[in-house]
Structures are given as structure tokens and as C-alpha cells.
Amino acid sequence: MTALIPVTKMQLLETGIDGLDQIAEGGLPAGRSTVIAGTAGSGKTVLALQFLVDGIRRYGESGVFCTFEEDPADLVANVSSFGWNLNQMIEDNKIAVVDATQHVSDNVIEVGHFDLSALLARIENAVRRVGAKRVILDAIGALFPQFSDANMVRRELRRVQSGLRLLGVTTVVTMERTDEEGGVGRFGVEEFVADNVIVLRNRLEVEKRRRTIEILKFRGASHQKGEYPFTIDLRNGITIIPLSAIELVQKSSEVR
Amino acid sequence: MTALIPVTKMQLLETGIDGLDQIAEGGLPAGRSTVIAGTAGSGKTVLALQFLVDGIRRYGESGVFCTFEEDPADLVANVSSFGWNLNQMIEDNKIAVVDATQHVSDNVIEVGHFDLSALLARIENAVRRVGAKRVILDAIGALFPQFSDANMVRRELRRVQSGLRLLGVTTVVTMERTDEEGGVGRFGVEEFVADNVIVLRNRLEVEKRRRTIEILKFRGASHQKGEYPFTIDLRNGITIIPLSAIELVQKSSEVR
Amino acid sequence: MTALIPVTKMQLLETGIDGLDQIAEGGLPAGRSTVIAGTAGSGKTVLALQFLVDGIRRYGESGVFCTFEEDPADLVANVSSFGWNLNQMIEDNKIAVVDATQHVSDNVIEVGHFDLSALLARIENAVRRVGAKRVILDAIGALFPQFSDANMVRRELRRVQSGLRLLGVTTVVTMERTDEEGGVGRFGVEEFVADNVIVLRNRLEVEKRRRTIEILKFRGASHQKGEYPFTIDLRNGITIIPLSAIELVQKSSEVR
Amino acid sequence: MTALIPVTKMQLLETGIDGLDQIAEGGLPAGRSTVIAGTAGSGKTVLALQFLVDGIRRYGESGVFCTFEEDPADLVANVSSFGWNLNQMIEDNKIAVVDATQHVSDNVIEVGHFDLSALLARIENAVRRVGAKRVILDAIGALFPQFSDANMVRRELRRVQSGLRLLGVTTVVTMERTDEEGGVGRFGVEEFVADNVIVLRNRLEVEKRRRTIEILKFRGASHQKGEYPFTIDLRNGITIIPLSAIELVQKSSEVR
Amino acid sequence: MTALIPVTKMQLLETGIDGLDQIAEGGLPAGRSTVIAGTAGSGKTVLALQFLVDGIRRYGESGVFCTFEEDPADLVANVSSFGWNLNQMIEDNKIAVVDATQHVSDNVIEVGHFDLSALLARIENAVRRVGAKRVILDAIGALFPQFSDANMVRRELRRVQSGLRLLGVTTVVTMERTDEEGGVGRFGVEEFVADNVIVLRNRLEVEKRRRTIEILKFRGASHQKGEYPFTIDLRNGITIIPLSAIELVQKSSEVR
Amino acid sequence: MTALIPVTKMQLLETGIDGLDQIAEGGLPAGRSTVIAGTAGSGKTVLALQFLVDGIRRYGESGVFCTFEEDPADLVANVSSFGWNLNQMIEDNKIAVVDATQHVSDNVIEVGHFDLSALLARIENAVRRVGAKRVILDAIGALFPQFSDANMVRRELRRVQSGLRLLGVTTVVTMERTDEEGGVGRFGVEEFVADNVIVLRNRLEVEKRRRTIEILKFRGASHQKGEYPFTIDLRNGITIIPLSAIELVQKSSEVR
């Protein structure tokens, strides 16, 4: 117990998504998981995929995407309008897909016994095959309703998180929220288990919508506080708007 | 798993409802389901039927309407005041009706065992018979209260959605909401399962009502953000009012 | 199912309550049920009885009143101050009464097995005897607490509604609400089952009360939107105040 | 059922509490029960006892007080500071007391089987002995927590109400509320069963308290609407302050 | 039952805490219990102990303190900073301590069977030994969570209250609240059972705290209404600040 | 029971965190536990570790850290960016670590039987080994979800607190909160059991975050009231900003 603890210095992984790397003061905590929480349509899936795509395009880092809610074919089709050719990347062994959606034919009885170890094994396999540095788990919420108890959600989340840690990859996990305000997750424990939490909001203000992104916490790393507006458009996918360029230049000069 | 994923490029289906096609920047995602959620009397049924009727009138596209709450005869009578002669359309094999209301004579005991496969089969039949391209499922909420659990609702919705996807039709599914604000659906999971969500609101503002429509999310497609006012009147049914004509002209020039 | 659907064109029944016929743009949907929801003392019973009384006085249309909460003798006494002589109308075979209150002597054990068919039979009998065109079911909420489940409430309400539809009468059903804002009914499903919903409010504004009436929805018919103030007084019972006479003249000229 | 209904014209009983008779436009509905609901310390017990005491002092009408929460000796002591000598009135056979508090020695097991008929019999006895015209049931809430179900509360309340109606007395029933706003009773059904409801409020406004009384509903009788301030003081007990004397003079000239 | 009720005229016991006696218009109801409710750290324990200490110092009246949450040794240590030497008072037989905390070694199984009679016997013993006129029960909430049901809380509280009444002592009972607004107690029934209720608040107003005390109800006694600010400091313990000296002089001249 | 109670005069332990010692008017209550509650990312862990680190650096006082949620290696890595070399301190026998996280390999079945005595024994061991004066228990919430009942949480917390008291150490216990406002803990009882409570807030004000610290209660000690802003930065860790220097100089001159 007093034995010396082996420590790996905390590092950041540049995402390649400019605005994000700015407010994250360098990038996401490397080798760890970051939870992205948001309401339906807030942009979680687009952000997660952009993290993979930019990894490949800008740094040549392969990635794995594991999907719990949307069909892989749909995901590919949905982002093709951004000019992202996921299929090509799959063919080039840059991306591997893990389909963790529950198929319509799956029997109801089996639901209660989701096999987390099997899932982690499939992810590990995919990581190995393409030599992935980045992993995304999209819509992990589809996994949890089957547990009735906050305590169980806590433990399962912790298992997912440590399982991924062992693989040495940097992971983005997207998670559902039903309200823009209040606690981050559905069970009131998710944000405490997670090492890093980013919140996407799609605020309704007098009949207009306003999208914002906030880094709520990074355990062990500094980051910009508060919400930053962002847009989703055909040309660039997600663009985070630094509120004041000068402000950010100053700040980023202190970063790492 | 690394096998190439067969992707169909995401397309839009013009609804023929002008304002809607404008804010949807072309139409509803083709071959997919769009959920329309709203409080009682918010106009869900009228909008859904107008989608069918305009499909027939403007594009000669047949349709199927499946009703869970209102009697088919009532639906026909209710919209006749808009000058929509559904009976004629049924006679012309332009519309097929699937009556999924629970009949008063149905036994209480059977409620728990609603047969979703049978329903999908009946819809498929109807689709085949009239060669339908458009399908509406009105008031699907009447189907769910029999399940106590959010997880089950999630799975059943997913089954309905994939079942319809296989038929290649573009579907509108209406869904109940009890409050104008907050989460979209009754069980807090509906909006995450659905690929596309439109919200109809009937806001009470100092004793006056104001109807608005909002595209909350379109997976894989751009759309106008925020709420747009609309009216229901005898002459045109639902008319969505583009807030600023100039604004919209500019925007629609970029569309598709 | 593709067989032609027999449709009866939607008609309106003039209630004889002036303001109401104005905001209803002609009257209540004929041959259907209209739910009137409101908090305690909001005027539901007075409005329902006035619908019966004006039917007799102005159009010679007989009526049936079925009461779930108040003793028939009390109802008669309570409205006598308005100059309404219900007893005379009963004697003249203009009104028939169905007493559906649970008598104090009724055994607790039997509560769970309320016999809806028997009730509908009694109502049908009463309708036949006086040749009623109008029926009221006052305080139907007293019927429902015995069911624990929203789904059951939904089904029972639908049974009541279709049962009454078969009789060809125009029905007013009053229903309890505990809050002035939010969902209409106690179980969150009533407003979706009902074809037509009117809400009575008794708003507390800085220690003053303000009564308003709103037609929330009429399936298949146009109506004035928003809340209209009304009063209850000895001379006229309920009087609904059209906010602007000119406005209404214009609007009503377009009606039917 | 079509048999003529025997009707007793609705009458009012002057309470002798001036302000109250003014806002009640004559007094409480005679021969019926009026519920007085309010938070702890809002003045329910004082108002109820003043109704009894003024009945004796001003009209020579005897009364019965039935207490569910406070010990009779405490009640007597508590109001002695107002100069009300309940003991003397008991001795003069002007007041009879029914002690319905659950004694500390009562066994827990018996709680579930409160004998309502026995209670009504004891009240009837007391009414007979002193020839009471007025009855109060103070803190009836202490009776209900033993029922888990809103439906049962509804039925028991109705039984109490009809039982008292048969005795021909005018009754005041006090009832607990935990919040100043929202539904009247604890179970959300009390205000619908009750024929007449008065609400006492003890509003906290920026660290000051303000007491108000409101007649929420009188079935079958007109009354002043909204809240009226009142005070409790040693000399007069409860004094209701008519907001504008002129206003009230006008209004009261129309009363009965 | 018509037998004359033996009544003890309601008296007040000067607490010796100046501000409190002023807003209480003389003191706490003698021979009865007063509940003091407040959030964590609102000053309940300090106020209760000051009631004991001032009783001894100013009137030579002995007291008993019964503690449910804090260890007696802690209580003594905690208030020593106010210059209160509880140990000396215990030695002088001015204070007796009843330790009703559940010891860590107590078995979980026994929790459900807390022996209230045994507790009352221990309190009675202590009262006898020092001839106490004042008793405090601090943090009685620690006693109740073991009951799941509001009805049981109601009965147990009533038993405590009557048990203490028989001893002829004036009691202060402190009770937990989790929110500054809304109902007084945790179970929604405590404030109705209690004869007298004082609320301590520790309001958060734009990042500042403000302590206030309010007498919510005194059954059978007049008192100042609304909230009065107070402070806790080393020299005087709790000091209640009469908002306007003049106002209070006038008012207190009318008191007793 | 009347036996003299052995009392230890309440003392304060300087934390070495300047701002904190100022608002705490000297330091944390020595030999006791202080709960630090806050939402995810509010700074609980950083504050707790700074308490340990400053103890060692400024006063040469050893410490124990017991972690329930984060892996010890992660904790060490996370704070290394502050220039805190925990590993060195562990090597120097200045810090001992107790790993109380539930390992992924732990069996689900065992969860319900967490062995608190074993944990306390491990902590005692660690305290002995390094001669610790300071102990931190980080994220104790991970321990409680396994209990369904507030009463059990209350008892377990009390056991932890008394267990630590016996060790003579000054302890900081961090605890989760899901909302910035309202009750302190998840179960509504934590703040009552705890002797001392500090709340960290991370308020969202119009898209900006503002961190504040508040001492909610110190049983038996004076402290500054209300919220004080603080920052977390690389150079100093947590810095609490005294709102007005003059104000604080005055106040601190009165302290101890």
C-alpha cells in the first residue's frame, strides 16, 4: 500500500478540432475517456465522429467506433454529407466498427445479461486490428436502462472506463441527457465516475436555438471554463467559436 | 465487421407542405421515420394527414395511414372540412388504412401482449397493396403505456423504426407530450431512439395560444433551427410561416 | 380495411350558451363527447347543466344527466338559485337523471369492479325514455381512482366515449384537475383520448380570482384559440365575454 | 330514477363572524359541510371554534366539537385567552365535545380499522344531547394517513359528509395543507368531494406574514371571490377585513 | 364526555433569551413542547442549549438535555466557546444528560424497534433527579427515519409530546429541515402535531447568508409574526434583533 | 449519565491553505471530520489533497489519503501538474494511501456487504505507519449507493465519523452533490450527521462558471458566513479570495 505508485504523467491528445483544442488548452486527456453528454440532436455523434475523422486526416491516427444506438450503415450515411467518407477509411484500415446495437431479433429475455467483457474484447480486437489510438463509444445510454440501480450504473461505467484505460487509447463516450439544466447524466452518478466531462447544450431561447459546448471537468488538467457557442455545418462539421480571439491568444500562450 | 458497410446516400423527400420543406431544407429524410411530438390538439394528426394528402395530390405518391387512437371513420370525417376527401383516395387505391385502435370489445387480459410483428405485417400488406411511398403512424403512444419500463419502450420503438426502414417508405410517427417544455417524450428515451424529431408546440402566453413547429433533430441532414409559427385553417390546413422571406430565400438557395 | 369507410360529416350542435357558441364557432361537435376539465369550483357542473337547460329552453332538446359525485337532489337544489327548475323538467320528461354516485352503503370490496356496461345501459335507457339529444356525465373522475394505471384509464375513457357515440347524443363530460397549469387530466392521458377538450380556469392573480374558458382542441373543427373570461351569476349562470365584439363579428361571419 | 327528486332549497346559516358572512354573502350553506383548509398555524381551529362560540352567543345555537388532533382540554385552554369560556358552555349544555384523538395507549395494530360509523354515532349522540345546529370536525387529516389510497380518502370523506348531512347540522371540517399554493388537500381529491371549500393562507412575503381567507367554492351559492386579509387577536379572535367598505355595502345589498 | 373538562390556563415561561421573549410576547408556552425546525447549521442546538443555560443562570431552573445525534461530550465542548460550562452545571445537578444517540456498536437489526417508553422513562428519571423545569430533545429526526410512514411519525411524535406533557416540563424539540422553504418537517405532518413551532432559517441571498427566526405557530398564544434576524457570536450566543425598538416597546407593553 | 462528561476543548488545525484558514477563522476543527460537498468537477479532490500536501510542506504533518472513486495512480498523476510530487511524499513516509475503490474484478454479489470495520482498520494502520495527523476520504459517495435507505446512510456516516474521531486525526471527507442548490447531500441526511460542512459550488451564470466555497456549518466554532470565490490554477492549486482585505483583517484579529 505504501509501495510506490507507478505514475504516468498526464498528457493531452490534440483532437484536430481547432476550437476544441483551444478551450481544452491543448486537447483531450490522452489515454483516458471523456464523456460527452447532451440532449437529443445536440451534436454528440457528429462531434465524436469528427474526433475520429480528424485523427485520421490530420495525424494519421486510426480509430474505432462502437455504436450502441444507430446502425453503422446509418452513421456512415449520416456523415457523408460532411464529405467524410467513412467507408473509404474502413477500407483503408483506418477505422474499425463495432456494432453494439441490440438487434431487433435479439430476445427480450437476454437483455438483463448484457455481456460487458465480450464487448470490451470486441473493442480490443478492433483496436488491435487497425492500431487505433482513438475510440468512440456512441450512445452508451442504450446500454444502461436495463439496470434499475444507480449503483450498478456506477460500477458498469467504471468497468468500461478501466477496460478502455488498459488499451491505452483515448476515448470519447457519448451519453444522453433529457434536460439542458441540472445533473449531467440520467442516473445522477455518471459525472462523478467519469474522469472528464464535456456538455453539449442546445438551448431554446425565445423560440431560437443556441448550441454551446462546455468542458465541465478534466481531472488533472486545466481548461477554459464556461460555455462556448458552436455550429454544425456542411463544410466543417462542428466549429467551436472562441468568444474573443485576443482572450484566447493570451490564454493559449500559457498552455503547456 | 471491417467488411465494407453498404451505404445508401441520405436523400430528402419533398413533403409538398411548403413551409415545412423550407425549414427542412428540402423535405423529410427519405426512407426513414420522423417523429412528430406535441401536446393534445397541437396539430399532429392534421400535419401527418397533410403529408399523405399532399403526397398524393402533388406527387402522385400513395400512402398508408395507421391509426392507434382515433377511429378511421373519425379521421376521415375530421379532415373533410379541409376539403380532403380521404374516402375518394381510399377508393382510388391511393390510401390504405390500418386500424390499430384497440377495440372496446378487446379483452383487458390481452393488452400486455400487443403483437408488434402482426402490426408490421399489416402495414407491409397495406404498403404493397397501394404501392405506398409514405406511411403515417398516428398516436403511437396508445401502444406504449402497457409497458412499464423505459427500456422496453426504447426497444419497441427501435423495432418499429427498423421494421419500417425495411419497407423503404418515408414514415411520420406522431407521439404524445404532456408538457410544452422539457424532454420530448413520455418515457425520456423516445427522442434518442428516433432518427428525426419534429416538435409541435401550442404555447399559452398570457391567455393567448401560439402554435409553433420546430425541427429538433435530423440525423445526417441540415435544417433550419428554432421554432416557426404556423396556423391551421380551413383553406390550407397547416401553413408554416417563414419568419423572414428574405432570410429564407437566401437560405433555401443553399439548400440541396 | 380498404373497404370504403362510412363517414358522417362533422356537424356542430348549438349549445344555446351564447358566448360558448361564438368561441366554438357554431357549437359543440354534434354526436361526440366534449371533455370539460377544471379545478374544484371552476364551474364545470354549472356549465354542464346550463348546456342541458338551454337545450330544453331554446331548442326543446331533451337531456340526460348522469352524476358521479354529487347527489341528484343536491344538483337540483344547487342550480335552483339560477332560476333553473330541474324538477319541473324531470316531471315534463325533458330531463332524465342517472345516479352514478357510489352510495355510502356500497361495500368497499366491490369498488374495483365498477360495471361500465351496466352504466352505459342505464344511460341508454334514460336517453331512450326522454328522447335525449344531450347527455352530461358530471365528475367522471370519481370513477377512475380505482384504477391504478394510466393505460386502464385510457381504455375505460375510450369505452365510455365510443359507447356514447353509438347513442348518437352530444355529450359533455366533466373532469377534475388539481392544477391550473400543465397537463389537462390527472393521469396524463385523458386529453389525448378525448376528441374535444375545453378547459375552465379559476386563476389566482395577486389574491384575486379570474375565471376563463378555453377550447383546447376540437378534432375536426375550427374554434377560437386562447382563454376567454367568464362570470357565474344568479341571473344568467355562465356568461362568456367575447374579448372584442368587432373581432368576433368578423370571425363569426366566416363560421360555417 | 325519473321519479321526482325531493329538493330542499339551499339556505345560508349566518355564522355571526361579520367579515365571513359578508364575503360568504349571507353565511355558510346550511345543513351542509364546509371544509376549511390551511397550513399549520393558519387559524383553522380558531375559526372553527369561533363559529361555534358565535353561534351560541349571537343566536343561541348549540354546537358539537369533535377533535382529532388536539386534546379537548388543550382546545379549551388555548381559546380561553380570547375570553371564550368553553367550559361554561359545556356546563350549560351549549357545547358537547367528541374526543376523536387517538390515545397514546391505543394499539398500533388497530389503526387500520378506524370505525367511522362509531364516530358518526358518537357525533349524532352529542348533537342530540345539546340540540346542536352547528358541528365542527377539527383536523380530520389525522384520520386519513392510515389510508394509502386517494380513492379511499375520497370515499371516506363522502361518507363523513353524507353522515353529517343526515343530521341536519351545518358543519365545519378543518383540513391540513402543507403548501400555500397548489391543490387544496393532501391527496388531491378532497376539494372535489367537498361541497364547500374555504382556504386560509399564511403567506410569507419577504420575511413578513400575511393571513388571508378565500372562499374557493360554494356549490349552489354565490360568494365573494379572491382572498381577504384577516387578523387573529385577543379581543375579537378572527376579524376578516373587507377590502373596501363601499364595495361590500353595494355587494351585500344584493345578497339574499 | 359532557363532563366538565379540567383546564389549566395557558402560561408562558420566560426563556431568558431577550429577543426571543420579545417576539414570543412573554416566553414559550409553559408545560408544553415547542418544535424548533431548521436546516443543518441553522442554530437549533445552540438555541436549545441557550434555553437551558439561561434557565439556570437567570432563573435557577434546572434542565435536562437529551441528545439524539451529537455525543454529549461534543455538545459540552461545542458550546464551551460561548463561556457555557455545562460540565460545571452537570456537577451542580443543574443539568442532567440523556444520551439517546445510537451507538456505533448497536446492532442494525434492533433499529426498527426503538423503545420510546424506555426513552421517556429515562427522561423522567433525569427530570426527577435534578428537579428540571426545562427539557430539550435535540435532533429528534435521528429517531424517525426508521419509520417509513408519515402516519407512524405522527403517532410517535404525539406520544413524545404527551409523555413530556405529563412531566409538567417546558420542552424544546429540535427537528431537521432540508429546504428553507416549503413544509416544515421531513414527513409533512410534524408541524400539525406540534403545538408550537419555531423555524430557524439560514437564507442564501446572492452568496451571503442571513439567519432569521420565526414563530410559525403558538397554539393558544399571541406572538410576533414573520421573520426576525439573529446572530450567533462568542459573547452572547444567539441574539435576536427586534426590527424596530419602538415597534417592539409598544407591542411588548400590551403583552401579559 | 450524570457522571461528569470528559470534555476536550475544541481546537482548530491550521490547514495552510491561506484563504481557507481566514474564512474558517483559524482552521478546521481539530480531531474531527469536515465534509466537503460539491458537484462533479467542483474541486473537492484538489482541495482535499492540498490539505494533505500543505500539511506536509508547511507543518511537517503526515497524512493518509483514502480514495473511493479514483485510482491512486490517477490521483497522483492528476495533481502532479500543480507541482505536487505525491510519490516522493509516499516514499518519504509522509503520505500513506488506502485504496478503497471497488475493483473491476470485485464480484457484484459482495457489494451489499461492504466491510466498514475492515476499512477503518486499514485507515488506522495507515495512520499509525506514517504518524498521520490529517486524513482524507475522497468521494465517499461511491460507498453509499449500495444502501437503499437514508436511515442506513445516516448510521454508516456516523460510524465512519466516530471511527475517525477515535484515531485523533483531523479528517476531510468529500461527498457528491448533483445540484448546486438545495439540500447538501444525496440522501438528505448527510449534512445533519456531519459536524462540519463545507460546500464547493461551480455556478453557471449566463454561460460563465463561477467557483465559490462556503463554510455551511462548524459545530462549536465561529466562521465567516456566505460564499467566497476561488480559483484553481497550476501555480497555487486552490486560492480562496477574501472579498475585502480590510474586512478580513478586522475579523481575523478577533479570531482565537
Ligand SMILES: Nc1ncnc2c1ncn2[C@@H]1O[C@H](COP(=O)(O)OP(=O)(O)OP(=O)(O)O)[C@@H](O)[C@H]1O
Ligand atoms: N492542474 C490543473 N490546473 C488547473 N485546473 C485544474 C487542474 N487540475 C484540475 N483542475 C480543475 O479542477 C477540476 C477538477 O477538480 P476535482 O477533481 O478536485 O473535482 P472534484 O470535485 O473532485 O470532482 P469529482 O466529483 O468529479 O471527483 C477540473 O475540472 C479542472 O477544472
Ligand SMILES: Nc1ncnc2c1ncn2[C@@H]1O[C@H](COP(=O)(O)OP(=O)(O)OP(=O)(O)O)[C@@H](O)[C@H]1O
Ligand atoms: N450534414 C449535416 N449538416 C448540417 N447539420 C447537420 C448535419 N448532420 C447533422 N446535422 C445537425 O446535427 C444534428 C444531429 O447531431 P447528432 O446526430 O450528432 O446529435 P446527437 O447528440 O448524437 O443526438 P442523438 O442523441 O439523437 O443521437 C442534427 O439534428 C442537425 O441539426
Ligand SMILES: Nc1ncnc2c1ncn2[C@@H]1O[C@H](COP(=O)(O)OP(=O)(O)OP(=O)(O)O)[C@@H](O)[C@H]1O
Ligand atoms: N377543420 C379545421 N379547421 C380549422 N382548425 C382545425 C380543423 N380541424 C382541426 N383543427 C384544429 O386542429 C386541432 C386538432 O389538431 P389535431 O387533431 O391534429 O391535433 P393532435 O395533435 O393530433 O391532437 P391529439 O393528440 O389530441 O390527437 C384542433 O384542436 C383545431 O384547433
Ligand SMILES: Nc1ncnc2c1ncn2[C@@H]1O[C@H](COP(=O)(O)OP(=O)(O)OP(=O)(O)O)[C@@H](O)[C@H]1O
Ligand atoms: N347560484 C350561484 N350564483 C352565483 N355563483 C354560483 C352559484 N352557484 C355556484 N356558483 C359559483 O360556481 C361555483 C361552483 O361551480 P361548480 O359547482 O360548477 O364547480 P365545479 O367545477 O363543478 O366544481 P367541483 O369540481 O367541485 O364539482 C361556486 O363555487 C360559485 O362560485
Ligand SMILES: Nc1ncnc2c1ncn2[C@@H]1O[C@H](COP(=O)(O)OP(=O)(O)OP(=O)(O)O)[C@@H](O)[C@H]1O
Ligand atoms: N389567544 C391568541 N391571541 C392571538 N393569537 C392567537 C391566539 N391563539 C392563537 N393565536 C394565533 O393563531 C394561531 C393558531 O391558530 P390555530 O390553532 O387555529 O391554527 P390551525 O390552523 O388550527 O393550526 P394547526 O393545523 O396546527 O392546528 C397561532 O399560531 C397564533 O398565531
Ligand SMILES: Nc1ncnc2c1ncn2[C@@H]1O[C@H](COP(=O)(O)OP(=O)(O)OP(=O)(O)O)[C@@H](O)[C@H]1O
Ligand atoms: N462558538 C461559536 N461561535 C460562533 N458561532 C458559532 C459557535 N458555535 C457554533 N456557531 C455557529 O452555529 C452553527 C451551528 O449551530 P448549531 O449546531 O446550533 O446548528 P444546528 O441547527 O443544530 O445544526 P445541525 O442540524 O447540524 O445540528 C455553526 O455552524 C456556527 O455557524
Ligand SMILES: [Mg+2]
Ligand atoms: Mg447520436
Ligand SMILES: [Mg+2]
Ligand atoms: Mg391526433
Ligand SMILES: [Mg+2]
Ligand atoms: Mg362539479
Ligand SMILES: [Mg+2]
Ligand atoms: Mg388546529
Ligand SMILES: [Mg+2]
Ligand atoms: Mg444540532
Ligand SMILES: [Mg+2]
Ligand atoms: Mg474528486
